[in-house]
Amino acid sequence: MTTSASRSGGLAAGRAAARRRGRFKTRERAGLWFVLPALVVYMLFFGLPFLATLWLSFTDWGGVGWPDWTGVANYDRLARDGAMWHALGNNLIWVVLGTAIPVLVGLVLAVMLWSDARGSVAYRTVFFLPVILSPVVIGVIWGWIYNPLFGLLNTGLRGIGLGAWAIGWLGEPGTALYAVLVTAIWSYFGFCIVVLFAGLQKVDPELVDAARVDGAGPVQRFRSVIVPQIAPVLTMVTVYTVIGGFNAFDMVWVMTQGGPNNASEVIATYTYEVAFRGNEYGYGATLSMVMSVVALLAAWATMRLRARIA
Amino acid sequence: MAPRRRRRSPRAWATLGRHALLLLFAGLSIYPILVMWITALRPAREAQANPFGLPIPPSWDNLANAWVRGRFGDYLLNSVILTVPTVVGVVALSALAGYGIARFRFPGRVLAFGAILLGLTIPFQSVMIPLYYQLLGMGLLGTYWAVILPGIAFGLPFGVFLMAAFFEDLPKELHEAGRVDGCGELRIFWSIMLPLARPAISTLIVFQFMRSWNEFLMPLLYLQDEAKRPIPLGLMFFQGTYTRDIGLIAAGVTLATIPVIAVYLLFQRQFVRGLTAGAVK
Numbered sequence: 001m002t003t004s005a006s007r008s009g010g011l012a013a014g015r016a017a018a019r020r021r022g023r024f025k026t027r028e029r030a031g032l033w034f035v036l037p038a039l040v041v042y043m044l045f046f047g048l049p050f051l052a053t054l055w056l057s058f059t060d061w062g063g064v065g066w067p068d069w070t071g072v073a074n075y076d077r078l079a080r081d082g083a084m085w086h087a088l089g090n091n092l093i094w095v096v097l098g099t100a101i102p103v104l105v106g107l108v109l110a111v112m113l114w115s116d117a118r119g120s121v122a123y124r125t126v127f128f129l130p131v132i133l134s135p136v137v138i139g140v141i142w143g144w145i146y147n148p149l150f151g152l153l154n155t156g157l158r159g160i161g162l163g164a165w166a167i168g169w170l171g172e173p174g175t176a177l178y179a180v181l182v183t184a185i186w187s188y189f190g191f192c193i194v195v196l197f198a199g200l201q202k203v204d205p206e207l208v209d210a211a212r213v214d215g216a217g218p219v220q221r222f223r224s225v226i227v228p229q230i231a232p233v234l235t236m237v238t239v240y241t242v243i244g245g246f247n248a249f250d251m252v253w254v255m256t257q258g259g260p261n262n263a264s265e266v267i268a269t270y271t272y273e274v275a276f277r278g279n280e281y282g283y284g285a286t287l288s289m290v291m292s293v294v295a296l297l298a299a300w301a302t303m304r305l306r307a308r309i310a
Numbered sequence: 311m312a313p314r315r316r317r318r319s320p321r322a323w324a325t326l327g328r329h330a331l332l333l334l335f336a337g338l339s340i341y342p343i344l345v346m347w348i349t350a351l352r353p354a355r356e357a358q359a360n361p362f363g364l365p366i367p368p369s370w371d372n373l374a375n376a377w378v379r380g381r382f383g384d385y386l387l388n389s390v391i392l393t394v395p396t397v398v399g400v401v402a403l404s405a406l407a408g409y410g411i412a413r414f415r416f417p418g419r420v421l422a423f424g425a426i427l428l429g430l431t432i433p434f435q436s437v438m439i440p441l442y443y444q445l446l447g448m449g450l451l452g453t454y455w456a457v458i459l460p461g462i463a464f465g466l467p468f469g470v471f472l473m474a475a476f477f478e479d480l481p482k483e484l485h486e487a488g489r490v491d492g493c494g495e496l497r498i499f500w501s502i503m504l505p506l507a508r509p510a511i512s513t514l515i516v517f518q519f520m521r522s523w524n525e526f527l528m529p530l531l532y533l534q535d536e537a538k539r540p541i542p543l544g545l546m547f548f549q550g551t552y553t554r555d556i557g558l559i560a561a562g563v564t565l566a567t568i569p570v571i572a573v574y575l576l577f578q579r580q581f582v583r584g585l586t587a588g589a590v591k
Binding site for chain 1: 335426464466520
């Protein structure tokens with residue numbers, strides 16, 4: 001009696017467990033319904049056109065009719081397209097200087113703010129101000145600063161007797177790219193300061209004090225105690241600036257449109273021109289693919305580099 | 311009072327040097343913006359003669375002219391029309407999807423999450439050409455939807471990433487408790503999870519708001535109607551029209567910057583948290 005009761009009890013329990021497992025599965029499937037709306041919008045306005053770009057990159061298309069499949073012809077052209085390599089080179093300059101300078105300046109200033117709390121909030125408020133402005137607004141502001149005739153920079157230079165240096169910063173092939181880059185750095189270093197400052201909140205001050213007691217100078221404390229502790233944040237900031245550098249468009253477009261000639265051309269402005277001014281949508285798509293690949297590679301390489309260093 | 315004749319210690323000098331450097335960079339951050347506001351209040355002729363001068367007495371002509379001729383009132387309205395639905399869409403879809411990915415183990419979960427995360431690094435340029443023709447085919451090109459819908463799609467990678475990370479950190483017991491009480495999944499989400507997610511949602515709102523408010527290339531390509539331009543686009547064309555009139559351009563910049571900076575100063579903490587969320591986590 002007792003055995004059969006316990007057996008049937010056991011059976012019932014087993015069946016209940018199976019039922020629970022089944023319900024568990026349907027429950028888990030509910031997640032799909034939560035994800036579906038986002039997935040539909042994302043696929044429709046991102047996934048689909050992205051695949052279309054990939055396909056278009058193997059075609060020749062002027063915007064009307066059906067695109068002509070040309071195989072790898074566009075990629076072949078890419079390899080021999082001097083203007084493209086020039087633009088990509090400018091991106092490289094942008095990425096190296098536009099990352100190294102704001103990150104280094106940001107690191108030094110963030111450590112200063114961190115080691116002396118007086119006025120820290122007010123400083124951060126001001127440093128962050130350019131970060132919230134649109135690149136277009138910033139481009140217009142700096143376009144005026146660089147104005148050859150009555151801009152701030154040249155009027156200032158003439159005022160201190162350096163009139164010979166007063167050139168058309170955005171109009172000279174030798175300076176256009178760097179003038180835009182300075183603007184980008186200006187708009188960005190506050191972001192680095194604030195992010196790195198947030199990272200520094202996790203640094204243990206006792207470790208820094210211990211290093212001081214052990215006779216480590218300020219530079220050594222900075223390099224060997226502080227930097228390793230904020231390495232993850234440092235990597236994230238670097239990834240951000242590197243990806244941003246390869247995608248730079250708004251500021252360049254507003255300030256120089258890639259000119260004069262193509263002196264300040266970057267891959268994004270070149271892609272825009274080829275596609276929407278030259279009506280070469282097939283080759284434009286190929287250039288778009290280059291941008292995706294470069295951005296992915298850059299993100300991956302920065303992550304790897306960090307893994308190697310830390 | 312005792313005379314302050316004490317010699318400063320090396321430490322005090324270091325502090326002084328530190329603040330001098332910080333002040334220098336603070337001035338560097340703020341001066342280009344400030345000088346535009348000042349210039350907006352000066353007659354153009356005066357501003358061209360000496361860009362460093364002060365507006366004494368202030369003249370309001372530039373601002374009035376820019377507002378009327380530059381249609382900045384329209385641009386402001388357009389920016390609101392484009393930004394608000396985009397932010398609402400991104401937040402709603404991201405909260406749902408982030409929760410679904412963090413709390414359920416459904417088939418295809420990893421694939422869906424991976425596909426969405428891929429969008430974190432892919433630039434808009436990678437879709438801009440076919441998307442133009444797609445929007446044309448859907449009859450959306452030139453309407454506000456041509457910027458709103460792709461804007462939502464491009465906001466999703468970061469939004470879903472942020473919300474999934476947040477829900478992942480919530481204790482699992484909360485969800486179980488809701489199930490034991492017999493709540494449906496949607497009810498659990500709406501009444502238990504969403505109120506808890508308020509900090510993450512406010513972060514996402516600010517991030518997406520800034521992104522949409524400053525968006526440039528998308529409206530440049532898909533909103534060619536002058537009457538539908540948002541502020542950045544309007545300012546660019548305004549600058550192109552009045553290249554020589556610095557007073558007017560400065561007024562345009564002033565009208566474009568004052569609202570954003572006012573909102574920033576009001577919600578500063580949320581702004582900093584929102585804009586640095588991706589890097590600090």
